[in-house]
Amino acid sequence: xxxxxxxxxxxxxxxxxxxxxxxxxxxxxxxxxxxxxxxxxxxxxxxxxxxxxxxxxxxxxxxxxxxxxxxxxxxxxxxxxxxxxxxxxxxxxxxxxxxxxx
Amino acid sequence: xxxxxxxxxxxxxxxxxxxxxxxxxxxxxxxxxxxxxxxxxxxxxxxxxxxxxxxxxxxxxxxxxxxxxxxxxxxxxxxxxxxxxxxxxxxxxxxxxxxxxxxxxxxxxxxxxxxxxxxxxxxxxxxxxxxxxxxxxxxxxxxxxxxxxxxxxxxxxxxxxxxxxxxxxxxxxxxxxxxxxxxxxxxxxxxxxxxxxxxxxxxxxxxxxxxxxxxxxxxxxxxxxxxxxxxxxxxxxxxxxxxxxxxxxxxxxxxxxxxxxxxxxxxxxxxxxxxxxxxxxxxxxxxxxxxxxxxxxxxxxxxxxxxxxxxxxxxxxxxxxxxxxxxxxxxxxxxxxxxxxxxxxxxxxxxxxxxxxxxxxxxxxxxxxxxxxxxxxxxxxxxxxxxxxxxxxxxxxxxxxxxxxxxxxxxxxxxxxxxxxxxxxxxxxxxxxxxxxxxxxxxxxxxxxxxxxxxxxxxxxxxxxxxxxxxxxxxxxxxxxxxxxxxxxxxxxxxxxxxxxxxxxxxxxxxxxxxxxxxxxxxxxxxxxxxxxxxxxxxxxxxxxxxxxxxxxxxxxxxxxxxxxxxxxxxxxxxxxxxxxxxxxxxxxxxxxxxxxxxxxxxxxxxxxxxxxxxxxxxxxxxxxxxxxxxxxxxxxxxxxxxxxxxxxxxxxxxxxxxxxxxxxxxxxxxxxxxxxxxxxxxxxxxxxxxxxxxxxxxxxxxxxxxxxxxxxxxxxxxx
Numbered sequence: 001x002x003x004x005x006x007x008x009x010x011x012x013x014x015x016x017x018x019x020x021x022x023x024x025x026x027x028x029x030x031x032x033x034x035x036x037x038x039x040x041x042x043x044x045x046x047x048x049x050x051x052x053x054x055x056x057x058x059x060x061x062x063x064x065x066x067x068x069x070x071x072x073x074x075x076x077x078x079x080x081x082x083x084x085x086x087x088x089x090x091x092x093x094x095x096x097x098x099x100x101x102x
Numbered sequence: 103x104x105x106x107x108x109x110x111x112x113x114x115x116x117x118x119x120x121x122x123x124x125x126x127x128x129x130x131x132x133x134x135x136x137x138x139x140x141x142x143x144x145x146x147x148x149x150x151x152x153x154x155x156x157x158x159x160x161x162x163x164x165x166x167x168x169x170x171x172x173x174x175x176x177x178x179x180x181x182x183x184x185x186x187x188x189x190x191x192x193x194x195x196x197x198x199x200x201x202x203x204x205x206x207x208x209x210x211x212x213x214x215x216x217x218x219x220x221x222x223x224x225x226x227x228x229x230x231x232x233x234x235x236x237x238x239x240x241x242x243x244x245x246x247x248x249x250x251x252x253x254x255x256x257x258x259x260x261x262x263x264x265x266x267x268x269x270x271x272x273x274x275x276x277x278x279x280x281x282x283x284x285x286x287x288x289x290x291x292x293x294x295x296x297x298x299x300x301x302x303x304x305x306x307x308x309x310x311x312x313x314x315x316x317x318x319x320x321x322x323x324x325x326x327x328x329x330x331x332x333x334x335x336x337x338x339x340x341x342x343x344x345x346x347x348x349x350x351x352x353x354x355x356x357x358x359x360x361x362x363x364x365x366x367x368x369x370x371x372x373x374x375x376x377x378x379x380x381x382x383x384x385x386x387x388x389x390x391x392x393x394x395x396x397x398x399x400x401x402x403x404x405x406x407x408x409x410x411x412x413x414x415x416x417x418x419x420x421x422x423x424x425x426x427x428x429x430x431x432x433x434x435x436x437x438x439x440x441x442x443x444x445x446x447x448x449x450x451x452x453x454x455x456x457x458x459x460x461x462x463x464x465x466x467x468x469x470x471x472x473x474x475x476x477x478x479x480x481x482x483x484x485x486x487x488x489x490x491x492x493x494x495x496x497x498x499x500x501x502x503x504x505x506x507x508x509x510x511x512x513x514x515x516x517x518x519x520x521x522x523x524x525x526x527x528x529x530x531x532x533x534x535x536x537x538x539x540x541x542x543x544x545x546x547x548x549x550x551x552x553x554x555x556x557x558x559x560x561x562x563x564x565x566x567x568x569x570x571x572x573x574x575x576x577x578x579x580x581x582x583x584x585x586x587x588x589x590x591x592x593x594x595x596x597x598x599x600x601x602x603x604x605x606x607x608x609x610x611x612x613x614x615x616x617x618x619x620x621x622x623x624x625x626x627x628x629x630x631x632x633x634x635x636x637x638x639x640x641x642x643x644x645x646x647x648x649x650x651x652x653x654x655x656x657x658x659x660x661x662x663x664x665x666x667x668x669x670x671x672x673x674x675x676x677x678x679x680x681x682x683x684x685x686x687x688x689x690x691x692x693x694x695x696x697x698x699x700x701x702x703x704x705x706x707x708x709x710x711x712x713x714x715x716x717x718x719x720x721x722x723x724x725x726x727x728x729x730x731x732x733x734x735x736x737x738x739x740x741x742x743x744x745x746x747x748x749x750x751x752x753x754x755x756x757x758x759x760x761x762x763x764x765x766x767x768x769x770x771x772x773x774x775x776x777x778x779x780x781x782x783x784x785x786x787x788x789x790x791x792x793x794x795x796x797x798x799x800x801x802x803x804x805x806x807x808x809x810x811x812x813x814x815x816x817x818x819x820x821x822x
Contacts, residue, residue, distance in 0.1 A: 020809070024802050096802055101799020 008049035015042035029092045106168045116143040116238040127228035138231040162599045166195040194248035197597040202245045206448045210238045212575035213365040219571030237263035250299045251311035268358040277357040287351035291341015298334030332390035343375025343427045346401040356416040360461030369450035376430045395435025401533030402428030404541035411714040414616040438515025439600040448504035455493040455579035462486045466565045485573045496583040498541035499682045518670035541685035549693035653804035725805040
């Protein structure tokens with residue numbers, strides 16, 4: 001069972017769905033960030049799984065490393081945005097950040 | 103400077119003056135009259151210089167020509183060589199044109215000078231001089247040209263100048279009508295001239311005099327075709343020289359200022375027709391010449407009778423001009439070539455003088471032109487009277503005056519023609535009748551104006567002698583009317599000799615001799631060098647040569663004359679002198695002694711008198727025959743064709759259709775197109791309003807849309 005590609009893909013799909021659901025429906029901006037991390041991890045799990053189960057070099061695994069690094073950078077930038085949002089609006093509810101409406 | 107350049111300068115100077123006058127004349131001091139005067143004065147001096155050259159050469163065959171190519175359209179007609187259109191402009195200087203130049207510039211200069219006094223204070227003073235200059239230019243060009251095409255251009259130009267100057271006081275309705283009449287009547291003749299020129303052109307492909315004469319000498323233009331071509335060209339002369347039946351414009355032309363009448367309608371422009379016949383003399387066939395003689399002779403007598411009863415001083419002179427021009431035509435027609443041209447020259451001076459005299463009288467009487475309101479002016483205007491007397495004696499043909507010399511030759515010519523051709527004796531009658539009547543009506547004019555008691559005291563008391571500016575031209579012209587100028591050594595008959603066809607054919611261009619030799623000397627060498635053996639008939643030449651050897655001072659030798667000619671000459675002289683004196687005596691009886699009362703005579707022959715006073719009803723006849731029907735036709739065309747068919751039928755209807763289609767188009771615009779446009783706008787607007795709802799400002803919504811689109815794209819990608 002652990003040697004099966006579909007097992008990993010199923011896990012990855014579950015992770016992605018959970019992440020997307022968190023992004024779409026949580027109002028707390030921190031929770032949304034966590035959702036984003038889930039989506040990224042689902043993607044890197046996919047890369048690693050395909051790399052492992054297909055006749056290829058280590059490109060997929062290198063990509064997973066890149067994604068981890070980019071996720072770190074993204075978390076830093078996103079948290080900075082969260083801080084700025086909180087400083088201006090004194091809330092971390094995304095529905096309050098609607099200055100672009102209409 | 104050679105003679106060609108001189109003549110070019112003579113022509114151009116008045117044109118320059120015209121250009122300056124018409125452009126800036128009004129801004130110059132004295133309205134710029136000095137410019138016109140100076141230009142014509144220089145032209146006059148230069149043409150006298152030309153005359154001097156001609157005298158020093160003293161060669162009857164003198165002929166200097168120069169041609170420049172004006173335009174060449176040969177490549178348009180390569181298949182028809184004869185129609186290769188090459189039009190040169192050229193100058194022809196011979197004794198005829200040089201003499202004519204002198205006549206034109208002399209009269210023109212004197213008239214310019216006279217106008218300074220006569221037109222003083224006129225509102226359009228500067229324009230008057232501009233027109234005079236333009237006229238001088240055109241007339242000189244007409245005289246100097248060497249082909250018919252350029253002649254036609256100048257011919258029309260003088261016509262235009264005549265039109266402008268007759269209608270100079272266009273505020274007067276009569277003047278405005280007169281200038282129209284003059285222009286249109288001469289046009290009738292000009293069309294004939296144009297057809298004639300075209301006949302020549304289509305036959306020869308050239309219109310220069312020399313090529314015409316060459317063709318004539320080689321036998322072309324003989325027979326009916328030549329006669330018709332000649333008569334067509336003569337028609338132009340009939341219009342311009344106011345011959346019957348186109349004479350009606352000249353008396354009306356007297357509406358123009360008097361200097362204009364003297365210059366254009368007495369001395370120069372009306373003589374252009376005679377000049378044309380002189381130029382193309384050898385071109386005319388015997389039949390054409392006979393027609394010319396009859397037209398001229400009839401006009402001479404006919405116009406003279408009309409001059410008998412007129413009360414307007416200028417109109418009497420106008421009819422007299424018509425009559426004298428008729429005499430010239432008569433002379434040319436019967437072959438008295440020299441006499442015809444001679445009379446043109448002498449007539450120019452005395453008739454110009456008479457017109458200027460009438461101007462002086464009219465000026466003194468504040469515009470009164472009626473002879474029966476004048477009288478007794480002899481004492482008040484002695485200079486005017488004296489010059490008038492000389493000119494009247496000249497025109498009447500009294501010995502010692504210029505008119506006698508030339509008219510005598512004309513009458514001799516007609517009489518000898520009548521002897522040679524007895525069926526045409528009528529021509530001699532025309533000539534003698536006209537000259538007898540001339541003496542009568544001219545002395546009537548003189549007696550009524552200057553003798554007797556003043557008929558209008560008020561006018562008389564204001565009359566005064568005119569100023570120096572007006573009298574000086576009179577005096578000069580009166581001197582030119584004296585006979586001895588023309589009689590001395592018969593220079594005129596020597597210089598102007600009847601052209602022979604052969605002579606023209608073999609004539610060589612004589613190199614101009616710029617060194618002026620003393621007049622009347624060195625004739626011997628000249629005649630020997632320049633006279634071509636075939637130029638003059640053999641016997642004449644023998645006589646000429648011998649005589650010259652013996653007496654070099656005598657320039658002219660009587661040409662060989664037949665018995666008839668000699669007889670005719672003496673008879674004509676006796677008869678013309680007798681008629682002249684008899685008529686003068688008759689006029690004296692009528693208007694001075696009152697032995698015969700003119701009133702009673704006119705009562706007695708009332709029908710004749712009425713016919714004369716009404717000028718034979720010719721104007722009325724034209725009105726009835728041509729003008730009335732024309733106006734009727736025009737009215738018909740205007741009412742029926744123009745206003746009904748074209749205006750109402752086509753134009754109005756098409757306008758209606760246009761309006762209707764325009765309305766339909768408007769409706770189409772409003773309903774279909776506008777609604778379409780509005781609908782589009784409305785749809786876009788409402789669609790936009792609907793789409794606005796997407797933009798919630800919620801990041802999560804945007805993400806949802808993005809995801810949805812990605813899914814759609816993925817599905818599409820997979821399906822494809």
